[in-house]
Amino acid sequence: MEPAVPVSYYSKSNGNHEHDDIIDWFENACENAGHVQTQTLRQILQLNYGVEYLKKWFGEQRDNLNIQNMDACALESLFTSTVPLASHADLDPYIQRIADGDKAPLLTQQPITTLSLSSGTTDGRQKYVPFTGHSAQTTLQIFRLAAAYRSRVYPIREGGRILELIYSSKQFKTKGGLATGTATTHYFASQEFKIKQEKTKSFTCSPEEVISSGDYKQSNYCHLLLGLFFSNQVEFITSTFAYSIVQAFSTFEEQWQELCNDIREGTLSPRINIPEMREAVLEIISPNPSLASKIEGCCQELQNLDWCGLISRLWPNAKYVYSIMTGSMQHYLKKLRHYAGELPLVSADYGSTESWIGVNVDPHLPPENVTFAVVPTFSYYEFIPLYRQKEDYHSAIDDFIEDKPVPLSHVKLGQQYEIVLTTFTGLYRYRLGDVVEVAGFHKGTPKLNFVCRRKLILTVNIDKNTEKDLQLVVERGSQLLSKAGVELVDFTSHADIANQPGHYIIYWEIKGEVEEQVLSECCREMDASFVDHGYVVSRKTNSIGPLELCIVETGTFTKILDYFIGNGAAMSQFKTPRCTSNQVILRILNVCTIKRVYSIAYG
Known part of the structure; x- marks a missing residue:
């Protein structure tokens, strides 16, 4: 899955020695990636060898093992033959005991005082994941590394600022008293983040009170206000996910006049009612009538252009837009490019709540072509080779035949794999569920192309369609929508049994007016675009009914966002669920449905 925490470390100049040093370190690690991986596994086992989970598998032989002096190949062989592959369900009983206050070394020798909570928007339920000091350190390290590579392509000015649309959520305590919240929230509360803020305070538009308010709507308003106030100093715009940037500027279209008034008067809208945030923002801004008039003039022109080029017009010195733009974020690229104008879109790095995985070493490439070079020191990685059962028809991801996992040094160009993680934070041979393809190599470490989540999301009987399958189908249907001058704002789906x-339902929120005939054509096009063999056969035999396309009213997906935020998710981690069986979300979608069309008989 895509990264769970946002960018927070920035470059000062193209000749920064610190950037050269961290790139040199990474290049050296990549040259000897196989050896570095074995040493990483050795360090993890030395650190955690006596924990309960590993004792379960090593048994009595653990007392006779000398991990420090064991041959590298023998160590890898022993580990992979003794410890089984695991899912989150296998580790969940141990994590739950930690959450309930068990102080014994269950998964790690390092005390776990914090648990990260996944967003739940990928597979429908939130999961606890151990978060330690190592998690925050690797987060800071990958931000520094990514910033170093970006600075070679897009150097930024000394003293420049960043419009950083990041949002913390509230933490809560487990039964055992452990702080629990999203990975972003934990990072923002960490010592590493505080040190970063102190060292680069002059770079960030928004103070800590805005980031950590816990109310993303109020934070968003203040981010935009301060970003405009420092508009000539802003070097780039960033957020964790592309969705957050699109959402922010969609809101900007409605609030720009109020923002301009605050800049003109040096005031703050009454919509901001959190005292600490009001005080912090009012200490920064001051009346600036000329800037307000300039922004007003730009906005009046941009309205006539449907806000095309909004970012490049209002932030004239910005070099690029930086965010996660792969996987489920691909849908938002079109709208993001619309807002960005001619500014480059730079894809951020690859990781998950469980571990960081790879860095974008080619920031000049468009998001559609981005790959991620695996950082061999963050975790010990294995890769499960995936092969299609038949070559003569499309097979879904869950129809793939698996081979035995291979270490990082044995992966092959062009092969697809599922990633397996062994981490410093207590996950052992953990199946992440991400499917990647080896697209090349950076020195001796693979460059990965994210393909999709392995979890199958749409099925009625023998049909099996993934998020990527759905994305391709929706793209085909929305092309007809675009020809009619109408924009697809967002979408999700449901397998109605x-x-x-049973049949598939696809929910669309659209912007603009469109005839029902066009929607019917979109629906038929999508139905015909599912190429999964099971779906095709089932539709021909009518064991799956016609596809249903539901058009929902404007603002429906914002209501879904509000539902997730209200249940503990952070704006900085939110991803629209592309398929859902959540009854609350389905109730929102169905109540907000204003039109339904169906495809015709199949084949």
Whole structure:
């Protein structure tokens, strides 16, 4: 899955020695990636060898093992033959005991005082994941490394600022008293983040009170206000996910006049009612009538252009837009390019709540072509080779035949794999569920192309369609929508098996007016675009019914966002669920549906 924490470390100049040093370190690690990986595994086992989970598998032989002096190949062989592959369900009983206050070394020798909570928007439920000091350190390290590579392509000015649209959420305590919240929230509360803020305070538009308010709508308003106030100093715009940037500027279209008034008067809208945030923002801004008039003039022109080029017009010195733009974020690229104008879009790095994985070493490439060079010191990685059962028809990800996992040094160009992680934070041979393809190599470490989540999301009977399958189908249908001058704002889906035959429902929120005939054509095009063999056969035999396309009213997906935020998710980690069985979300979607169309008989 895509990264769970945002960018927070920035370059000062193209000749920064610190950037050269961290790139040199990474290049050396990549040259000897296989050896570095074995040493990483050795360090993890030395650190955590006596924990309960590993004792379960090593048994009595653990007392006779000398991990420090064991041959590298023998160590890898012993580990992979003794410790089984695991899912989150296998580790969850141990994590739950930690959450309930068990102080014994269950997964790590390092005390776990914090648990990260996944967003739950990928597979429908939130999961606890151990978060330690190592998690924050690797987060800071990958930010520094990514910033160093970006600075070679897009150097930024000394003293420049960043419009950083980041949002913390509230932490809560488990039964055992452990702080729990999203990975972003933990990072913002960490000592590493505080040190970063102190060292680069002059670079960030928003103070800590805005980032950590816990109310993303109020934070967003203040981010935009301060970003405009420092508009000539802003070097780039960033957020964790592309969705957050699109959402922010969609809101800007409605609030720009109020923002201009605050800049003109040096005031703050009454919509900001958190005292600490009001005080912090009012200490920064001051009346600036000329800037307000300039922004007003730009906005009046941009309105006539449907806000095309908004970012490049309002932030004239910005070099690029930086965010996660792969996976489920690909849908937002079109709108993001619309807002960015001619500014480059730079894809951020690859990781998950469980571990960081790879860095974008080619920031000049468009997001569609981005790959991620694996950082061999962060975790010990294994890769499960995936092969299609038949070559003569499309097979879904869950139809793939698996081979035995291989170490990082044995992966092959062009091969698809599922990633397996062994981390310093207590996850052992953990199946992440991400499918990647080896697109090349950086020195001796693979460069990965994110393909999709392995979890199958749409199924009625023998049909199996993934998020990537759905994305391709929606793209085909939305092309007809675009020809009619209408924008697809967002989408999700549901496999309805309450009535027989079961069928797929795709929910669209659109911007603009469109005839029902066009929607019917979109629906038929999508139905015909599913190429999964099981779906094609089932549609021909009517064991799956016609595709249903539901058009929902404006603002429906914002209501879904509000639902997730209200249940503990952070704006900086939110991803629209591309398929859902959540009854609350389905109720929102169905209540907000204003039009339904169906595809015709299949084949």
